[in-house]
Amino acid sequence: MTALTKFDRLEASALWRPQGETQRVEVIVSMGDATLTISNLNEQPLSHWSLPAIERINGTNERLAIYAPGPDTDERLETEDETMIAAIARIQRAIERGTARQGRVRGGLLAGVCVGMLAIGIFWLPGALVRQATSIVPDVTRNQIGASLLSRLERLSGRPCQTPQGTIALRLLNARLSTNPVGEIVVLRSGLESPKTLPGGYILLDRSVIEDHEDPDVVAGYVLAEQQRAQDVDPLEHLLQHAGFLTPLKLLTSGHIPDAALDSYAEDLLRETPAPVAMEALVERFAKAEVRSLPYAQAIDITGAETLPLIEADAVRLQSARPVLTDGQWVALQNICGG
Structure with a gap:
């Protein structure tokens, strides 16, 4: 016991009562590393008590100290040896400090676990649910969600522009720009x-994208x-x-x-500023x-300062x-909202 290095093999005389009303016996008490050994005067061991379990059952201000090996026994040991009493008291204080420290450690661990679980619930779980939903939702459900959003946007911006020839031109444009439309x-x-x-x-x-420019490349x-942008951030994930x-x-x-x-997303989407797109990816x-x-580079930045990679790439790949x-399809598209 590190608490009692100065009391190594401490011995003292004492009176021991094995049980109940039996007569007390004079004994020699010796303190080891983890036990208190009770022996007769011929040094024959009579009992062994665990040091951490020893309890003093009378007041600490009394000269005579009475001990029990635990709460559920009537075995008793009495001694007036001040050194032995001090040694046992020191062990009891060390045990109390260790118990309190363990309690604080357990409390700290429990608090840490709770904080960790709360952090998971707040920061990790919502993102994990979004990623899981985005990854497993089938295309048919995505289409239904997109159509529902479009119907809500129509209430805010009016019905989409449609003319027979203009609608055909839009479909041709979509097919022209998508490898898998x-x-x-x-x-x-x-x-x-x-x-x-x-x-x-x-x-x-918006109709202005088509009507305000003379070049279908814009x-x-x-x-x-x-x-x-849709490749960078899945529109369903954004929603x-x-x-x-x-x-x-x-x-x-x-x-x-x-x-x-x-409804809430549709209203905010109309006003939302689009996320920037990496020029290198757009060039490709x-x-x-x-x-x-x-x-396109000149349409979004007439100075060319922010779109220089697009401008330079155009000069290289012009051919x-x-x-x-076609000219006819472009005219039809420009008139899709009725002129």
Whole structure:
């Protein structure tokens, strides 16, 4: 016992009562590393007490100390040896400090576990639910969610622009710019501050994107930029992050998103500033689509300061570019909202 290194093999005389009302016997008490040994005067061991279990059963201010080996026995030991009494008291104090320390450690560990679980619930679980829902939702459900969002946006911005020839031109544009066309390109009459992409591959353009430019490559650039944003951040993931903790859980369990969540997202989406797209990725996307990047670069930044990679790439790949639409198709698209 480190608490009693100075009392190594301490011995003292004492009176020992084995049980009940039996007569007390004079004994020799010796203290070892972990036990108190009670022996007769011939040094024959009579009993062994565990030092941590010893209890003093009378007041500490009395000269005579009476001890028991534990709470459930009537075995007793009496001694007036001050050194032995001090040694046993020192052991009891050491045990009390150790117990308190262990209690604090256990309390600290428990508090740490609780904080950890709370942190998991607050920071990790919502993101994990969003990622899980995004990864397993089938295409048909994505299309349904996108169509529901589009119907809500129509209440805010009016019905999408449609003419027979203009609608055909939009479909041709979508096929021209996508290796695996999904969803559709939709032109809204008002309220859309910048192009957006909905779950299911719906790409939304404001009519001004088409009517305010003379080159179909500009419109193609906006579509390609939206395709890149959708690749960077899944539109369904963006919706679920906006909708809050319970929405991905409801989507996983029921296959549906609450109407209130869709309504709120639709309103915010119209005003939201689009996330920036890495120029290097956009340059590569223009190259794969064989679309000129200069018209789009000048449309979004007339100075060219922010779109220099697109401008430089256009000069290199000019010969490999292909027309986005024919002149007749472009005229039909520009008149899709009725002139």
